[in-house]
Amino acid sequence: MKRRAGEREKELKKKKLLEELGEKRLPYVTPADADFRQLWKTKYSKLIFRKSDTVPEDLHQMVQEGFLTLREQDCFFQDLVRIKGKDFLTPVSRILIGNPGCTYKYLNTRLFTVPWPTEGYDIKYCSPQIHDACKALIRLNDYLHIEAVKALQGQNFFETKEIKDTTVIDREQNFATPLTEKGSVSKDQSSCCVPEDDYISLKNRTSYNLTLLNYMDPLQMLYLKQEPYFGMGNMAVSWHHDENLVERSTVAVYSYSCEGSAMEESNEQKLKGRDPAVWHVGLKVAWDIETPGLAIPLHQGDFYLMLDDLNMTHQHCVLAGFSPRFSSTHRVADCSRGTLEYIFGQCELALQNLQTDSDSMALSLKSLETAVIKQVEEIHNEVEFEWLRQFWFQGRRYLKCTDWWLKPMAQLEEFWRKMEIMTSLVLSEVGKEEQTEEQRNETINCFLLALTERQRLRKEWTARCQSEAAESLPEDQKPECHPFWTDDECDMPLPYDLEEVIANLQNLVQ
Numbered sequence: 001m002k003r004r005a006g007e008r009e010k011e012l013k014k015k016k017l018l019e020e021l022g023e024k025r026l027p028y029v030t031p032a033d034a035d036f037r038q039l040w041k042t043k044y045s046k047l048i049f050r051k052s053d054t055v056p057e058d059l060h061q062m063v064q065e066g067f068l069t070l071r072e073q074d075c076f077f078q079d080l081v082r083i084k085g086k087d088f089l090t091p092v093s094r095i096l097i098g099n100p101g102c103t104y105k106y107l108n109t110r111l112f113t114v115p116w117p118t119e120g121y122d123i124k125y126c127s128p129q130i131h132d133a134c135k136a137l138i139r140l141n142d143y144l145h146i147e148a149v150k151a152l153q154g155q156n157f158f159e160t161k162e163i164k165d166t167t168v169i170d171r172e173q174n175f176a177t178p179l180t181e182k183g184s185v186s187k188d189q190s191s192c193c194v195p196e197d198d199y200i201s202l203k204n205r206t207s208y209n210l211t212l213l214n215y216m217d218p219l220q221m222l223y224l225k226q227e228p229y230f231g232m233g234n235m236a237v238s239w240h241h242d243e244n245l246v247e248r249s250t251v252a253v254y255s256y257s258c259e260g261s262a263m264e265e266s267n268e269q270k271l272k273g274r275d276p277a278v279w280h281v282g283l284k285v286a287w288d289i290e291t292p293g294l295a296i297p298l299h300q301g302d303f304y305l306m307l308d309d310l311n312m313t314h315q316h317c318v319l320a321g322f323s324p325r326f327s328s329t330h331r332v333a334d335c336s337r338g339t340l341e342y343i344f345g346q347c348e349l350a351l352q353n354l355q356t357d358s359d360s361m362a363l364s365l366k367s368l369e370t371a372v373i374k375q376v377e378e379i380h381n382e383v384e385f386e387w388l389r390q391f392w393f394q395g396r397r398y399l400k401c402t403d404w405w406l407k408p409m410a411q412l413e414e415f416w417r418k419m420e421i422m423t424s425l426v427l428s429e430v431g432k433e434e435q436t437e438e439q440r441n442e443t444i445n446c447f448l449l450a451l452t453e454r455q456r457l458r459k460e461w462t463a464r465c466q467s468e469a470a471e472s473l474p475e476d477q478k479p480e481c482h483p484f485w486t487d488d489e490c491d492m493p494l495p496y497d498l499e500e501v502i503a504n505l506q507n508l509v510q
């Protein structure tokens with residue numbers, strides 16, 4: 001609730017600013033402006049930009065081929081995100097690639113990684129080309145990790161003296177260079193004062209666990225939003241901070257616009273502002289209308305890094321050019337609650353409260369303690385709404401690349417079914433008079449809270465699946481409202497619609 005109030009405040013502030021602006025626009029600069037360097041150095045110094053010729057040619061080739069493969073095989077999808085209670089289809093199409101079992105949540109949408117080739121995992125891809133594409137992206141990931149480490153060292157964020165003479169990453173297939181190659185100080189100086197912590201945090205904040213790929217062909221888009229503050233023109237991605245990242249972690253973005261070989265810069269340009277033919281990344285200082293904005297042109301194969309807290313202090317947007325364009329945005333996702341390992345652990349914890357009688361095979365709950373029931377019912381909600389419904393909402397898209405997620409999803413559903421039984425067991429227990437009234441009321445109130453949340457979220461997901469935007473999607477991308485059942489499907493212990501169950505419980509406590 002507190003968060004929603006904060007969001008409302010921000011919304012009002014934004015609206016007021018736009019009203020004040022009226023027809024006027026705030027100033028912004030591009031490399032063509034005289035004060036560009038100065039502004040970059042003083043207000044945007046944590047933005048690092050590298051031209052394509054600094055990247056090894058074979059890496060360009062692999063990665064760009066990978067992008068084209070993924071497009072050919074229809075692996076990019078527009079996301080049906082939810083912003084302030086409304087459903088929107090993102091103009092850009094996306095695919096998430098990364099560590100097996102990892103997810104990334106943005107705008108109320110949890111994306112599931114197509115796993116990149118990882119030692120110890122047997123991953124089946126729908127084609128050898130998709131395997132190659134994922135492999136190219138992990139190589140790019142390794143390369144950008146090293147570039148980010150170097151950039152941070154260059155900025156002296158970390159006095160990284162004690163760095164062992166090893167490579168930054170130890171996968172065999174990489175472009176790793178020894179960390180000692182540049183910038184770091186020789187070992188004999190190291191012993192005194194420099195905490196190993198710096199090295200660890202430097203590594204943690206650049207060890208990307210996934211990349212979110214974007215694709216858009218502007219010619220296919222009937223309508224693109226106009227950048228509202230500076231008049232920067234067509235936007236592919238509106239102003240935002242990246243969500244769900246480890247604090248102060250770097251974001252690295254490789255950009256591949258499919259420009260013709262003779263670059264299609266508008267010829268009569270040189271008027272003012274950015275070239276509308278060329279893709280740009282836009283940056284602005286958050287909540288600041290004094291500092292001019294920045295628009296950086298991005299040509300085929302360029303990349304940029306957002307270091308340290310830049311993503312917190314600034315917002316960025318993507319300004320569309322005329323040609324189709326891919327980007328690969330490498331991130332350190334905060335997956336403390338976002339991995340399969342985590343959610344399986346949670347399920348295991350919940351199911352510890354379920355026991356089977358060895359003779360009758362009857363199921364019962366071990367404990368009826370309020371805290372235990374609360375925990376189990378909260379995990380029930382977590383697995384249902386953060387995993388199962390999120391996954392099936394995205395239809396069958398993941399099957400375009402790999403069937404990797406099907407097995408764990410089936411397993412999670414199995415656990416969730418057991419939790420439906422557990423909920424029904426709580427219901428039949430709380431009616432009994434084995435506890436004092438006070439204890440009973442406490443348990444029921446706690447239980448009610450979880451069930452009310454479940455009912456609210458089931459309604460929200462049902463509505464999301466039936467939104468106009470959802471209906472507009474092609475058949476194989478239509479959201480599935482799953483799990484869903486009707487009252488006459490008697491293998492489910494409780495109804496899908498919990499309204500009556502909740503009303504009965506409310507009567508019990510009154």
Ligand SMILES: O=C(O)CCC(=O)C(=O)O
Nearest residue numbers: 214237253281318327329
């Ligand atoms: O494509 C880019 O340059 C950046 C995209 C972006 O900001 C995002 O996906 O969050």
Ligand SMILES: [Fe+2]
Nearest residue numbers: 240241242316
């Ligand atoms: Fe972003």
